[in-house]
Amino acid sequence: MKAKATSYTTVINREKRLGTEDVCYTAYVPVLGVATEANTADEAQKAIEKLVNFHLESLTEEGTEVPIESPGSLVTTFRAQLPAGAKISR
Numbered sequence: 001m002k003a004k005a006t007s008y009t010t011v012i013n014r015e016k017r018l019g020t021e022d023v024c025y026t027a028y029v030p031v032l033g034v035a036t037e038a039n040t041a042d043e044a045q046k047a048i049e050k051l052v053n054f055h056l057e058s059l060t061e062e063g064t065e066v067p068i069e070s071p072g073s074l075v076t077t078f079r080a081q082l083p084a085g086a087k088i089s090r
Contacts, residue, residue: 006068008032008052009075012044016089031067 011028017037027048028035036051038044059066082088 009069009073010045010048012041012048014041031069 008029008031011030013026013028015024015026015037016022017024024037024039025041025044026035026037027044029048029052032052032055034048034051034055036044036047038047056066
C-alpha cells in the first residue's frame with residue numbers, strides 16, 4: 001500500500017520556561033494533542049515533527065485511527081480588548 005501524506009497545523013509560541021525567566025519555544029499540533037518545547041523556534045519545529053511522526057507510528061501500531069485535519073480548517077486570530085489593570089505576561 002502506498003503511503004499517504006497530510007499536513008498538520010503547528011502553533012509555535014515564544015514563552016518562559018515554567019518557574020524561570022528562561023525563554024523557550026513551545027510547539028503544539030492541536031488536532032493530535034501533542035506538544036513539545038525547545039530552546040529555539042527552529043529546534044521546536046524539528047522536535048514537533050519528530051514527535052508527530054512517532055505519534056502517528058504509535059497510533060498505527062495500536063490500530064487506532066489517525067486524526068487528520070478537516071479540509072476546511074480555518075486558522076485565525078482576533079483582537080481582544082484587555083480589561084483595565086490586566087497583568088500582561090511576556
